[in-house]
Amino acid sequence: MNAVLKFLVALVALTAALNVFAAADLEVNTPGVNAIKQSMQARHAQLAGHYTSGAVGLTADGLIALRDAGAVPLAQRQAVNALVAAENNDRNALYAEIANVNGHPEWQAEIRSTFAQRWIQRAQPGWWVQSGGAWRQK
Amino acid sequence: MKKVWVALPLAAFALSACVTINIYFPAAAAEKAADKIIEEVWQTQQDKPAANQPDVKETK
Secondary structure, eight states: OHHHHHHHHHHHHHHHHHHHHHTOOOOOOSHHHHHHHHHHHHHHHHHHHHHHHTSEEEOTTSOEEEOOGGGSOHHHHHHHHHHHHHHHHHHHHHHHHHHHHTTOGGGHHHHHHHHHHHHHHHOOTTOEEEETTEEEEO | OTTHHHHHHHHHHHHHHHHHHHTSOOHHHHHHHHHHHHHHHHTTSTTOOSOSOHHHHHOO
16 A cells, blocks of 8 residues: 555656646747748738738638738739748748647647737737638728 | 555556646647747837847746
């Protein structure tokens, strides 16, 4: 009985240790993450105007989308589409990269939804964001 | 001695539960990481004059 008791004490200690590990930060300061971040930062200068005009909005799945093509002159539409596609590539890569460098590729979906909420929460007034399947202006 | 045969599988089960806890998604840490990255990606916007970086890096 004494041995079982000791075992249980050890078990509790182990649980506590594992809980501390679980509460650790997510690592996001890696060359891969930083490269994607810089690419997105550079692109944001071109995208910001389209967020403001309402042409591009933030989607509920952590990406961006061409929301109102009419807000973009026909001649620029191709360029905006390319911007949106490139941004979404980076965003998908970012979510996957964060999950991978933290050793949990299966966290990708949760990382994406966390980002989706935070992008929308931090969006500027006037920008369009997707919530519950519909677009609304912040 | 017979009790060990009851305690051992129980302990194994409890231990596997601990491991499950370990792979739970750290939501708060993810939110913090997301905020940090979003701040850096969007910092070029005109109304954020780069006054908000210093404290973020220090938090552990």
